[in-house]
Amino acid sequence: MTVATDDLETLLDRAASGIAFDGLCIEESDDGYSLETPANEWTGLDEDELRRALDAADEYVTNWRYWQERVGGEGTARRAFLRWCERAPLADAESDDATTGPWSESGEGDANAGQDSLAVPERYDALRDGIDREWGQLSVTARFVDVEDPDGERVYDLWHVDDADSDIAELEVYDDPRDARELATYDDDGRYRPLKTAPTLPAGWAFTGLSGADLVETVEFFYPATVANWHRELRGNLDVDHWLETAERQTGIYDVIDELPREAVEWMAEACCVDSQCLRRREWQYEEGDELDADGGDGPFPCREPCSLVVAAARKWTTLESETEHTYELELTTSELNQLEELIDAVADGRTDEIREADVYDGANRYRARYLRAKRFDDDGNLGARQVDE
Amino acid sequence: MQALVIAAHGSHLNPDASDPTYAHADTIRETGAFDEVREAFWKEEPHFREVIRTLESDEVFVVPLFISEGYFTEEVIPRELRFEDWDPDKWESDGTSASQATVEAEDVGKTIHYCGPVGTHDAMTDVIVQRAETATEDPDVGEGFGLSVVGHGTDRNENSAKAIEYHSDRIAERDRFDEVKALFMDEEPEVDDVTDYFESEDIVVVPLFIADGYHTQEDIPEDMGLTEDYRLGWDVPADVDGHRVWYTGAVGTEDLMADVVLERAADAGADIGDAREAVRELAASVADPEPSAGAGAGD
Ligand code: SF4
Numbered sequence: 001m002t003v004a005t006d007d008l009e010t011l012l013d014r015a016a017s018g019i020a021f022d023g024l025c026i027e028e029s030d031d032g033y034s035l036e037t038p039a040n041e042w043t044g045l046d047e048d049e050l051r052r053a054l055d056a057a058d059e060y061v062t063n064w065r066y067w068q069e070r071v072g073g074e075g076t077a078r079r080a081f082l083r084w085c086e087r088a089p090l091a092d093a094e095s096d097d098a099t100t101g102p103w104s105e106s107g108e109g110d111a112n113a114g115q116d117s118l119a120v121p122e123r124y125d126a127l128r129d130g131i132d133r134e135w136g137q138l139s140v141t142a143r144f145v146d147v148e149d150p151d152g153e154r155v156y157d158l159w160h161v162d163d164a165d166s167d168i169a170e171l172e173v174y175d176d177p178r179d180a181r182e183l184a185t186y187d188d189d190g191r192y193r194p195l196k197t198a199p200t201l202p203a204g205w206a207f208t209g210l211s212g213a214d215l216v217e218t219v220e221f222f223y224p225a226t227v228a229n230w231h232r233e234l235r236g237n238l239d240v241d242h243w244l245e246t247a248e249r250q251t252g253i254y255d256v257i258d259e260l261p262r263e264a265v266e267w268m269a270e271a272c273c274v275d276s277q278c279l280r281r282r283e284w285q286y287e288e289g290d291e292l293d294a295d296g297g298d299g300p301f302p303c304r305e306p307c308s309l310v311v312a313a314a315r316k317w318t319t320l321e322s323e324t325e326h327t328y329e330l331e332l333t334t335s336e337l338n339q340l341e342e343l344i345d346a347v348a349d350g351r352t353d354e355i356r357e358a359d360v361y362d363g364a365n366r367y368r369a370r371y372l373r374a375k376r377f378d379d380d381g382n383l384g385a386r387q388v389d390e
Numbered sequence: 391m392q393a394l395v396i397a398a399h400g401s402h403l404n405p406d407a408s409d410p411t412y413a414h415a416d417t418i419r420e421t422g423a424f425d426e427v428r429e430a431f432w433k434e435e436p437h438f439r440e441v442i443r444t445l446e447s448d449e450v451f452v453v454p455l456f457i458s459e460g461y462f463t464e465e466v467i468p469r470e471l472r473f474e475d476w477d478p479d480k481w482e483s484d485g486t487s488a489s490q491a492t493v494e495a496e497d498v499g500k501t502i503h504y505c506g507p508v509g510t511h512d513a514m515t516d517v518i519v520q521r522a523e524t525a526t527e528d529p530d531v532g533e534g535f536g537l538s539v540v541g542h543g544t545d546r547n548e549n550s551a552k553a554i555e556y557h558s559d560r561i562a563e564r565d566r567f568d569e570v571k572a573l574f575m576d577e578e579p580e581v582d583d584v585t586d587y588f589e590s591e592d593i594v595v596v597p598l599f600i601a602d603g604y605h606t607q608e609d610i611p612e613d614m615g616l617t618e619d620y621r622l623g624w625d626v627p628a629d630v631d632g633h634r635v636w637y638t639g640a641v642g643t644e645d646l647m648a649d650v651v652l653e654r655a656a657d658a659g660a661d662i663g664d665a666r667e668a669v670r671e672l673a674a675s676v677a678d679p680e681p682s683a684g685a686g687a688g689d
Contacts, residue, residue, distance in 0.1 A: 077444075178419075192403070192404070194433070220444060224435040224444070225436045225437070225440035225441070228440065229440065239497055249469065251466070252461060252466075305439065308431075308432065308433050308437055312433075
């Protein structure tokens with residue numbers, strides 16, 4: 001392969017002010033040009049010699065063109081995300097402020113950032129087959145447009161992680177980022193998904209051959225603001241707002257939520273924010289220096305403050321927690337007590353749909369629940385527990 | 391680069407609440423007037439809190455897709471978008487005249503033009519009239535017709551009633567309809583008694599709401615006596631006390647709303663080229679007279 005003439009011309013234009021990118025280094029001095037890649041070094045080249053040398057370093061040249069001329073956006077989240085997609089070194093991760101948080105599943109955010117990233121020749125090999133990365137329930141593949149004779153131009157495919165092994169012919173194929181909005185609105189049971197990062201994204205679709213800009217837009221329709229906040233975390237400036245700050249900021253009907261007891265905030269985080277319920281990695285705590293015990297999850301993108309769903313639910317819990325406790329007395333067999341626990345577990349784990357019709361061994365089976373109700377509820381539909389304090 | 395952010399309420403319960411926001415944002419995307427267009431919500435994502443950081447543009451126009459100045463536009467949106475030193479007085483508004491204020495947000499180094507809500511813009515008057523046209527499927531509707539603009543009323547804040555009255559007065563001045571009357575859900579004059587307020591046999595009722603929800607699709611149709619039960623739907627027009635009442639749904643779903651959003655941004659200094667003409671043509675060409683009766687509940 002030879003480097004396209006326009007690429008060379010652009011490169012020569014830029015060479016005067018020096019180029020240092022992804023292992024490609026070109027400088028112009030009084031002795032002519034010097035060209036350096038990790039594998040080779042040439043000095044004192046005239047323009048023709050430089051052209052020939054660049055032909056020998058074609059991967060570095062087309063890589064430079066793709067990132068500097070095509071993607072651009074130095075310092076933007078969009079660019080960093082696209083770099084991450086192909087395991088390229090992330091400029092932002094090398095700064096002193098860079099996070100040490102677990103911002104990616106492979107731990108690239110830590111001090112070993114460079115180790116897992118790929119240099120140009122390895123990346124070029126990998127891009128021929130496609131490089132896969134996971135972002136929540138999204139699987140992103142970066143690949144060359146032209147596999148036989150790559151000119152550096154990349155495109156991106158996106159589908160559900162559960163479809164990784166599906167035949168593309170079986171998937172509904174889309175190319176407009178806005179289609180992601182529809183796909184993200186309902187779960188497999190047709191229920192509305194108010195929390196976009198809930199792990200209930202339906203499968204069965206694919207976006208193929210997206211440009212970098214369209215890929216980022218599509219990902220942002222599936223998981224809004226995750227790329228921006230991931231990038232902030234990467235640069236060490238994620239602005240986390242902890243529970244108390246967020247609660248105290250509220251007004252109107254949510255004004256009350258700062259009265260929610262600390263232990264209730266703990267239960268709330270355990271109820272809503274663990275990975276089985278939300279793929280954002282909870283970084284907010286009760287307040288600065290006062291961490292919650294609940295598992296925050298370990299996904300690539302952070303949650304920087306309690307979301308609107310948690311704020312709305314907190315209002316309900318604040319009301320409920322303001323009630324006083326009582327001691328009740330009611331008659332149950334040991335198995336019936338166990339069954340109550342099974343029922344709560346089944347609802348909390350979203351398991352009720354999976355319980356087989358005739359599986360009367362499961363305490364949350366519908367017949368078992370109906371039987372318990374028939375036996376223990378009075379004519380008014382109450383459990384008939386007697387309050388024994390006061 | 392310039393970006394447009396359409397700030398709307400959204401819902402945790404009703405997936406249709408954000409439809410008008412998406413539709414108007416898409417219309418504006420098609421015009422290419424802005425480098426970036428984003429929807430942002432109080433109850434959906436991207437949340438107000440995190441939308442500005444998703445933009446690469448350094449100049450941002452924020453247009454609230456709300457009916458009136460009040461709690462959301464004066465307090466919630468500025469706080470959640472982290473405007474520095476925000477004060478509603480920056481709008482210098484009498485309750486319906488907010489145009490724009492230039493502010494900075496604490497978490498991003500960008501200039502933000504915070505516009506008044508769509509509901510109080512003069513262009514909204516045209517959208518109400520257009521809704522009367524689509525509801526009656528008559529582009530010349532007016533003669534022999536009464537028109538009622540319906541809103542919440544004062545229980546939330548007094549500016550909500552002001553916006554309703556503002557547009558009613560403007561439509562009345564045009565002498566197009568025989569009678570024009572502002573009616574409310576929570577105060578006198580009440581929409582329940584709509585037929586008492588009109589002599590005209592035909593009455594078009596246009597609810598000044600952004601999205602369809604239980605107010606526009608359950609309460610108002612039942613209160614006016616269009617139907618016993620909203621789930622059964624209603625006729626357009628429906629016979630009530632010897633009048634024919636033409637009622638469809640929230641004015642915010644009208645295609646021409648995209649034009650109001652654009653005007654708000656243009657008033658604040660956005661360079662929108664000929665996008666308005668494109669949107670107006672599009673809105674005129676889309677004949678969508680189908681009544682959207684019976685949508686789901688709001689939150
Ligand atoms: S607050 Fe909890 S549920 Fe909400 S987005 Fe963050 S991690 Fe998810």
